[in-house]
Amino acid sequence: MTADREQIRSLDDPEVMVQTPATIYDAIPPLTPRTEREAEFYELGDGEMFVNLGPQHPSTHGVLRVVLKIDGEKIVDLDPVMGYLHRGVEKICEYGDWHHAISNTDPLEYAASMFSEALPVLSAERLLDLEVPRRADYIRVLAWELNRISSHALFIGWLALDLGGLTPILYGFAERDEIVEMLAALTGQKLLFNYMRIGGVNGDVNHEFLSRLGDWMGRAAVRINDQATLMNENEIFVNRTKGLGVVDREMALQYHMSGPPLRATGVPYDVRRAHPYSVYPELEFDIPVRTDGDSYARYLLHIDEIKQSLRIIDQVLHQMPDGPVMAKLPRLLRIPPNRAFAAIESPRGQYAAYAVSDGSDQPFRFRIHDPSFFNLQAVGPLTRGELLADIMAIMASLDPIMGGIDK
Amino acid sequence: MSAAATPAPHGVSLTGKIILGLLAIVVAGALGFFLLWVTGLGSALVEWTVDTGEANIEILRFVAAATGVLLFTIPAAFVIIYMELKIIAQMNMRVGPDRTGPFGALASLMAGLKVLSKEDYTPRGVDVPVYTLAPAVTFLASVLTLLVIPFAPGMAGYYMELGLLYFFAASGLGVVGLMMAGWSSFNKYSLLGGIRAAAAVISYELPLILGTFGVVLLAGAFGPADTSPLNLGQIVENQAGWVWNWYAFQQPLALIIFFIAATAEAGRTPFDYTEADSELVAGFATEYSGMRFGFFFFAEYVNVFILSALTVTLFLGGYHLGVDIDPILGFFGVTTPLEMSSIDPGSLGPWLLAIPLMVPPVLTLAFGGLLWMVKSGWGIIKSLVVGFLLANLLVGALFTFWALFSFEALLGVLVFFGKSFGLVALFVMMRATYPRVRIDQMMNFAWKWLMPAALLNIFITAGAIIIIKEYLS
Numbered sequence: 001m002t003a004d005r006e007q008i009r010s011l012d013d014p015e016v017m018v019q020t021p022a023t024i025y026d027a028i029p030p031l032t033p034r035t036e037r038e039a040e041f042y043e044l045g046d047g048e049m050f051v052n053l054g055p056q057h058p059s060t061h062g063v064l065r066v067v068l069k070i071d072g073e074k075i076v077d078l079d080p081v082m083g084y085l086h087r088g089v090e091k092i093c094e095y096g097d098w099h100h101a102i103s104n105t106d107p108l109e110y111a112a113s114m115f116s117e118a119l120p121v122l123s124a125e126r127l128l129d130l131e132v133p134r135r136a137d138y139i140r141v142l143a144w145e146l147n148r149i150s151s152h153a154l155f156i157g158w159l160a161l162d163l164g165g166l167t168p169i170l171y172g173f174a175e176r177d178e179i180v181e182m183l184a185a186l187t188g189q190k191l192l193f194n195y196m197r198i199g200g201v202n203g204d205v206n207h208e209f210l211s212r213l214g215d216w217m218g219r220a221a222v223r224i225n226d227q228a229t230l231m232n233e234n235e236i237f238v239n240r241t242k243g244l245g246v247v248d249r250e251m252a253l254q255y256h257m258s259g260p261p262l263r264a265t266g267v268p269y270d271v272r273r274a275h276p277y278s279v280y281p282e283l284e285f286d287i288p289v290r291t292d293g294d295s296y297a298r299y300l301l302h303i304d305e306i307k308q309s310l311r312i313i314d315q316v317l318h319q320m321p322d323g324p325v326m327a328k329l330p331r332l333l334r335i336p337p338n339r340a341f342a343a344i345e346s347p348r349g350q351y352a353a354y355a356v357s358d359g360s361d362q363p364f365r366f367r368i369h370d371p372s373f374f375n376l377q378a379v380g381p382l383t384r385g386e387l388l389a390d391i392m393a394i395m396a397s398l399d400p401i402m403g404g405i406d407k
Numbered sequence: 408m409s410a411a412a413t414p415a416p417h418g419v420s421l422t423g424k425i426i427l428g429l430l431a432i433v434v435a436g437a438l439g440f441f442l443l444w445v446t447g448l449g450s451a452l453v454e455w456t457v458d459t460g461e462a463n464i465e466i467l468r469f470v471a472a473a474t475g476v477l478l479f480t481i482p483a484a485f486v487i488i489y490m491e492l493k494i495i496a497q498m499n500m501r502v503g504p505d506r507t508g509p510f511g512a513l514a515s516l517m518a519g520l521k522v523l524s525k526e527d528y529t530p531r532g533v534d535v536p537v538y539t540l541a542p543a544v545t546f547l548a549s550v551l552t553l554l555v556i557p558f559a560p561g562m563a564g565y566y567m568e569l570g571l572l573y574f575f576a577a578s579g580l581g582v583v584g585l586m587m588a589g590w591s592s593f594n595k596y597s598l599l600g601g602i603r604a605a606a607a608v609i610s611y612e613l614p615l616i617l618g619t620f621g622v623v624l625l626a627g628a629f630g631p632a633d634t635s636p637l638n639l640g641q642i643v644e645n646q647a648g649w650v651w652n653w654y655a656f657q658q659p660l661a662l663i664i665f666f667i668a669a670t671a672e673a674g675r676t677p678f679d680y681t682e683a684d685s686e687l688v689a690g691f692a693t694e695y696s697g698m699r700f701g702f703f704f705f706a707e708y709v710n711v712f713i714l715s716a717l718t719v720t721l722f723l724g725g726y727h728l729g730v731d732i733d734p735i736l737g738f739f740g741v742t743t744p745l746e747m748s749s750i751d752p753g754s755l756g757p758w759l760l761a762i763p764l765m766v767p768p769v770l771t772l773a774f775g776g777l778l779w780m781v782k783s784g785w786g787i788i789k790s791l792v793v794g795f796l797l798a799n800l801l802v803g804a805l806f807t808f809w810a811l812f813s814f815e816a817l818l819g820v821l822v823f824f825g826k827s828f829g830l831v832a833l834f835v836m837m838r839a840t841y842p843r844v845r846i847d848q849m850m851n852f853a854w855k856w857l858m859p860a861a862l863l864n865i866f867i868t869a870g871a872i873i874i875i876k877e878y879l880s
Contacts, residue, residue, distance in 0.1 A: 051595050073599070073846060164676060164683060164843025170499040230840070237842050238676050255718065388599070389686050389845045 005151050041079050047071055053391070055084045059322045061395065062402030063157065064376075072388045078380060079100040085406035093366040098124050098198060098333050101363060106192040108370065110223075112151035114143050114183075115346035116404065119368060121196040122277065122342035123355035128336045130200075132327055136200035137279045138320040143183065143195060145309040145316070146213075149220075150179040151347035152309075153227075155399050159299055160231060162392040171227040178216045185209040199327030220310055228303050241295035245382040245394035248293055256374045259349025260301045261398055265293040271345035281321070285312050295397035315356050334361050348372050348399055370404035463808075471620070472564035476553045484708040488515035490828070491835045498839040510781075522701035530593065530694050537591035542695065542702035545584030549710045552577045556716045557640045559726045559819025569641040573622065575616055576718065581706065582608040585681065585691050588703070592694040600690025603846060604681040607671055610853035615668035617861035621661040621868040622654045622721050628872045643725030650729035653721040660864045662722045664857055667715040671849065673708060675834050675840035678849060715830035716823070723826055726819030770798035
């Protein structure tokens with residue numbers, strides 16, 4: 001139905017009468033498609049309609065927008081629209097010196113920013129061929145693993161919340177709260193820590209951090225199990241996630257997935273073991289692997305990884321040597337012309353940076369490889385033909401963080 | 408702008424306006440009465456009113472009962488919302504509301520007032536009459552079902568011979584409101600929510616109603632022949648006596664089927680896909696705001712209470728305690744039947760002394776101990792004093808109620824609400840435990856499991872009745 005439009009005077013020229021802007025009753029004029037894919041997608045078939053999911057939708061984990069073409073409850077096709085959080089981090093990094101890059105990459109992975117801020121640090125150290133003090137390395141591993149647990153706890157809560165469960169998110173947040181308080185005692189920040197430094201870390205571990213850590217370690221394993229018992233054999237949760245969003249080995253490798261979604265398909269690829277960095281070669285831990293490749297396997301894998309992280313923290317606390325936490329470096333860091341690749345295993349997969357230095361104190365090029373972006377690509381093929389409710393379960397189990405995807 | 412502070416020179420103050428307005432009403436009323444009296448219209452009017460009232464006494468009763476039930480649902484919904492806030496908070500390792508009122512008990516009331524004071528916004532593009540009516544339809548449909556539930560012996564909104572049939576007819580109307588809301592909201596999420604609600608109700612009304620057939624069959628076969636087996640009051644009376652007389656023990660499968668279907672019917676977790684917040688934002692209620700949204704909200708909680716109450720009525724003995732109290736009282740020398748007129752305190756003998764000696768200290772200790780355990784800041788003395796006051800309050804309220812009604816009504820109401828709110832607590836705990844079921848899984852479950860199970864239950868019950876009636880008696 002089309003409402004009668006009024007004629008009003010133009011704001012530019014009062015002599016000219018123009019029509020009022022379109023009302024909501026008017027059909028939205030079709031956009032000229034820019035690609036063949038767009039032309040195909042924005043063509044509605046019989047009985048189909050578009051539903052706009054996001055960017056403010058409660059369950060798209062940030063500002064991802066997905067245009068769904070649905071037939072009843074069934075998803076026919078989908079078109080993810082990204083870039084709502086785009087800041088141009090890579091370019092910003094080129095305009096500050098190497099130290100600025102740390103705080104610029106900090107908010108990329110905002111649920112676990114210890115990892116994204118380590119990228120410029122590790123790549124600069126590779127470029128300088130710098131030996132980091134061993135105590136600093138151990139503290140880094142401690143911070144990484146704590147942050148991994150907090151991120152995984154959040155993942156478990158989000159997954160349950162997207163499926164309609166109210167309780168696990170609060171169990172997850174109870175865990176995350178304690179870790180965040182701990183890291184706040186260590187770094188002074190609660191979300192974007194800005195703790196890693198080229199050649200070490202910002203400060204040594206302090207008393208409050210260690211006492212909080214010891215307090216938490218005593219009951220962490222029990223509490224993780226508590227959370228798991230609520231969901232592992234919850235009939236509805238298992239029915240909702242098992243056999244849903246199955247990624248097989250070939251597809252995972254094809255889409256360049258990494259992290260838990262890749263390991264859930266049976267590929268034991270973990271950067272900590274495949275391309276060891278820091279003191280991970282000296283630590284004893286397993287790479288948990290599941291073979292089903294569905295949402296439930298991804299969920300179980302996160303629980304396994306939390307247990308492995310607890311194991312690593314335990315070893316780190318026992319093996320940590322004394323010594324300085326910062327290497328001796330000039331304040332104005334001029335890195336000789338070279339190129340380096342640094343990769344790190346973040347909670348979401350392989351976080352990597354390719355850094356090029358031209359001899360100045362600024363990076364010439366700082367390319368960031370974000371695992372969420374590659375994992376999220378699988379949403380398209382996985383959700384086609386599934387139901388509307390399933391897109392949440394699939395998306396939540398791939399655990400994308402939009403800060404890194406939009407960069 | 409200091410002009411606002413000084414009053415207008417020749418204006419009437421607010422008090423004056425109120426007094427003048429009241430005066431005008433009083434004068435007009437007095438004049439009207441005088442005119443009626445002089446012309447003789449007054450007595451004619453009274454006569455006509457009385458005649459009409461007598462002729463339509465059934466309609467008047469219905470309206471009065473519906474109004475009473477409507478007024479009852481609001482506090483019931485507030486209590487359920489508070490229970491939900493508090494129980495889920497405990498299960499989530501949170502404190503929950505604790506600022507307004509004792510233990511935050513007024514939080515739900517404040518939320519209600521907040522909803523009431525919010526802007527009632529009608530978006531552009533909605534189908535205005537349908538959009539406006541939808542919350543009222545939903546709310547009234549759920550409230551009207553409460554009319555036939557017996558709260559205590561002799562205490563029901565309206566005794567209907569076909570009470571159960573009326574219940575399902577009225578509760579089936581609720582989905583019309585949801586569909587109206589979903590269709591008229593001019594929003595795709597609302598539309599999906601409304602259609603999901605319709606699909607859910609079509610699927611789950613059948614097992615819900617078929618689940619009650621077993622009870623109806625039993626009531627028809629073994630109840631008195633002069634009343635209908637659909638009469639809810641009669642169904643409750645059939646379950647009098649000891650706890651194993653409850654239909655839950657004769658119809659366990661039906662109870663399970665009915666409870667699951669009731670959860671889906673009320674749109675509660677794990678069947679809350681009609682307003683799935685992570686999928687459809689808020690489902691059919693997406694475009695609603697203010698008290699219209701509040702009506703949907705209220706309707707949901709009233710529905711929870713009503714379906715709990717119906718489960719209690721049909722399966723869990725209604726207002727019966729489950730203890731055959733007559734032999735026990737006979738043991739202590741109290742004559743039966745226990746009624747207001749027949750209570751003779753003298754017949755208790757020496758036990759009469761025990762009541763004033765035992766009851767106040769026990770109640771005080773119970774309340775005081777509970778407070779002392781819960782309120783960490785309170786000393787034992789303060790807890791005991793407050794406990795004593797609360798005990799007095801409770802005893803006073805009980806005696807007042809007793810004086811006004813009867814012991815049976817008092818016990819019945821307490822037992823009925825105890826059971827109903829116990830079931831409501833179960834609904835609430837399910838909400839904190841389970842994720843949401845997907846719509847196709849829920850359809851499969853309704854048609855492939857609940858429906859055959861309900862039919863099987865009917866066949867088994869009917870067969871058992873035939874065997875008992877024909878061969879065993």
